[in-house]
Amino acid sequence: METDLPYHVPVMAHEVVTGLVGDGDGLYVDVTTGGGGHSEAILLALGSSGHLLACDRDSAAMNEAGRRLAPHRGRVTFLQCAFSSLTRSAAPLLRQLSQDRPEWAAASGVLFDLGVSSHQIDASERGFSYHRDGPLDMRMDRGAGVPAGQLLAQIQETDLVGLIWKYGEERGARRIANSICRARDAGELNSTADLTRAIEVTRPQMPNKTLARVFQALRIAVNDELGELERGLDAAIAVLGTGGRIAVIAYHSLEDRIVKQKMAQLAKGCVCPPSLPICACGLLPTFRPVGKRQSASAAETAANPRARSASLRIYEKLGELPR
Ligand SMILES: C[S@@+](CC[C@H](N)C(=O)[O-])C[C@H]1O[C@@H](n2cnc3c(N)ncnc32)[C@H](O)[C@@H]1O
Incomplete structure (x- = not known):
């Protein structure tokens, strides 16, 4: 069902773009494109030779993003997939894109804006909302x-x-x-x-x-959201090049905890028990946090209540460290 409501207002778009986009010529992946708000902000921040892979598991979102991002045709590739299957689904596209631009074999940034979009909530036939009567569906x-x-x-x-x-x-x-x-x-x-x-x-x-x-x-x-997030982070880590960044916006503590704990372990490297006097595992840090966890500004939360619970974390992939 079509509604007059905006499809989705992207949350913390300025903070996402500032923290994520460092290479104007790079390849970026928005794994939760939704209505295309963040995707559009990333495309606008990229130079004319940057590229975006816009993904979502929801075909309705892919259609909406296709309309919104039409002015950027040629600089964006669409892929309907769950982010847990990103490595497998994106591999042929990355191979194709990197034929002309070898550096696009790896991504410079990956964005996760978790949960559901306002449109998914507002569309009664999707069954996500207790405010509206609809079928008991809830599948993205x-x-x-x-x-x-x-x-x-x-x-x-x-x-x-x-x-x-x-x-x-x-x-x-x-x-x-x-x-x-x-x-x-x-x-x-x-x-x-x-x-x-x-x-x-x-x-x-x-x-x-x-x-x-x-x-x-x-x-x-x-939607197996927490399992998807665990596997999606692994896929993003695999697809990212050295110096590339992952940005994750979580909206509840279950998601935020998974991101925080997984990335804290990767930033620490060593998995030896504290009782061991010296490291025996030899694992080195592979990521570093970029700044602290960020929340939306008071002005944004006043304008968009959805932003109230947003928690943005950004991490950068480190190069090979000497052993
Ligand atoms: C909060 S909305 C993203 C909104 C988007 N950033 C924008 O600016 O319009 C989250 C989107 O992620 C998608 N999504 C959630 N989990 C997913 C998963 N495991 N794989 C792929 N897409 C997923 C949902 O279908 C939804 O469209």
Whole structure:
């Protein structure tokens, strides 16, 4: 369904471009292109001989980004893929691009702007929102995976408690899972409105944040978002050249923790237990953090509430260090 709302307003676009784009002639990868807002900002910051690989697992996002980035034709290549499969999916494109420009065999920067776009939330037929009635889908890529309705039809109540607790960090997980399973078993769980009702009846004056947490938990499970992030970071690390940068915008602590811990380990190198007097693993740092974690400015959060929870981290890939 078309809406009059803007597709998506990119978050911290200035900070992303400033921290990520260092080589105007380089190849950059936006693995979460969405409506193309950050992609466009990157293309504008690149010189006329820089190039962008614009990726998303959602075909609707690819279409929107195609329209928005049409003025940059020739400097952008589109690729519909989940970022966990970036290494495999992008390999033939990188081979092709690097025939003319050998330095494009590796990327100068990779951007992750995690989660869902405003459009995905606003489009009722995608089933992401407790504000709108729609099918229990929640897949970012509607051509793959298991929709939320199917997951809910098959899941055991104890597993649903774990899912809501782990991915939604919701204390009422037990009560809510029980209510959802009762609605399901009574044949009354067929839409996002039904799911919202099943959550709401567990508490008088149910706060929106609980609804948001349960919907978030299901969305994370349906799209394997945390597994995708782990594998996506590995893919980005593999595709990046020396001196290249990774920028990640996370919107909740589960994602942010994965990024922080993985990159802290790569910045540290050595994995020996602290009790060992000298390093036995020989692993050296392969990344360095670029500045500290950044949040959106007060002006941006006032204009775009979505920016309130954004956490931007940037890292740079180091060259071979002497052993
Ligand atoms: C916050 S939106 C990005 C918005 C974009 N930066 C812009 O300026 O319009 C996140 C996008 O990432 C996509 N996405 C999330 N997880 C993904 C994954 N594992 N692989 C590929 N795309 C993913 C979603 O489909 C969504 O379009």
